[in-house]
Amino acid sequence: MPDAILEVEQLTKRFGGVIASDAVSLTIPKGELHAVIGPNGAGKTTLIGQLTGEIACDTGSIRFEQRAITDLPAWQRSQLGLARSFQVTSLFSDFTALDNVALAVQAHVGHSFRFWKNARKEASLREPARAALARFGLAERADVLVSKLSHGEQRQLEMAMALATSPRMLLLDEPMAGLGPQESARMVGTLRGLKRELTILLVEHDMDAVFALADRITVLVYGRIIACDAPGAIRENAQVRQAYLGEQEAVRA
């Protein structure tokens, strides 16, 4: 596909006897917000891990912007413009919010073998970092230690850090996890804003958010893709209803 930003072919990963990814093939065109849903243990986080390079895949290939990245380490994929956020907040807890984002900025402005100048006084790192914080409503909290931020603020900071690497594609692993209704609504608004600038792969359990945001949805069950379609079609898909949505409806009822 000429306008594809991410092409995944026949990705397979086994952990002992468990198949976490079973011949997963996926093509995401530039600018799409693509959601991946599926019951717990379907292999969604494993998929993100393979895409970012934290988990080596057994077989299969990944192409990002027409370039094979299957064998590249995580940091190089980030350098190419593939950013991620973590399901369990993963920050530098003994740094301030601003330090966290400034470090993400620093990663993408050349090497860091600079030993003398005070990095906390470099405007070229601090200014973009402040801008990223402001965008996620954290301008007032810039100098607060991460360990003192609320959970919701930390989730926003996760996003600010991913964005500060000026990526071309964003892999989001359950950005709404643990958020209250108000914070969730705010995050949906944030994602809607990002949607216009970036290609996004969104793994999320919050179905309201998924159906409100996604252009297309992939449904993963036991590591295998059982459907990949527009939200309306997914909602009507009998197989999906049975495997996933129906189950949840049944639990709710």
Added chain:
Amino acid sequence: MKSLLAPRHAVIAAVVLLLLALPAYTQLTGNAFLVTLFTRIVILAMAATSLNLILGYGGMVSFGHSVYLGIGGYAVGILAVEGVRSGFVQWPVGIAVCALFALIVGALSLRTRGVYFIMITLAFAQLVYYFGVGLDRYGADDGLSIAQRSSFAGLIDLSNRAVFYYLCLALLLGTIFLTSRLVNSRFGMVLQGARSNERRMRAIGFPTFRYRLTAFVISGALCGLAGALLANHTGFISPATMHWTRSGDLIVMVVLGGMASLFGPLMGAVALLSLEEALPVLIRAAASPLGADTAVRMAEYWQIVLGPLFLLVVLFARGGIDGVLRGAQRA
């Protein structure tokens, strides 16, 4: 100016001033032993400061750091035996060999984590220790006497006790200053980020390994310089300098003084080594009513007091001495 009056800064300033004034004080009192003791403290504080760069700021628990004291010392000793007395050769050689050794150890050990990392750094240090024991030409496990201190073409006379002390103190303060630049630079931010959350560092695009390895090499090289000083100070170098318990001492200094604190290792070294000197005397004095013999014998067990003291610091003062001072500042 207000911050200078804060307890933490006041203590640091007082320690540095006392160190600066020490030779003058001993000149007045004629107590030469104090200069000898404090030269040793200053040199080991420098070694601890170099360890703090990787242990405190980098989160790398190197359990073989005294090997660099040994390599730096042997560079001075072996070259002296072979007729090279110039410090312009001895010291750079010691530093360079330490850097090279750290590069090899780091390249292998930094691929591992936790206990494995500790064990590999320890294993390499033990390797060199036994290598030193087998160095028959250079004294084997009896060690090597160094008849003359390194010469610097008449620029500076190291055989003068006060001059040598001030040189060591200047190099210590220089090392602390260098550390302060390093840890606040872009490089230092990467180093501390990797300590805090290496996975995230990779995810935001940092090849962490090469930065951690660089810190490991800088730390080894600085400790090598301390080793060259130590050999000059004692006029002697033996494998015992590289024994793993010496590496443990350096870790204790860092933890006692405060990890990832600029002046922490200095305070830790002062505290640990003065306690080592003072505790036997204090115990003997305290036990003197029990008779002179008993008192002397009890004083031999001064470590029984030192151990629990250290335990208290680890249990109740996580940030070490510097952490306590920081807390006092906030209160």
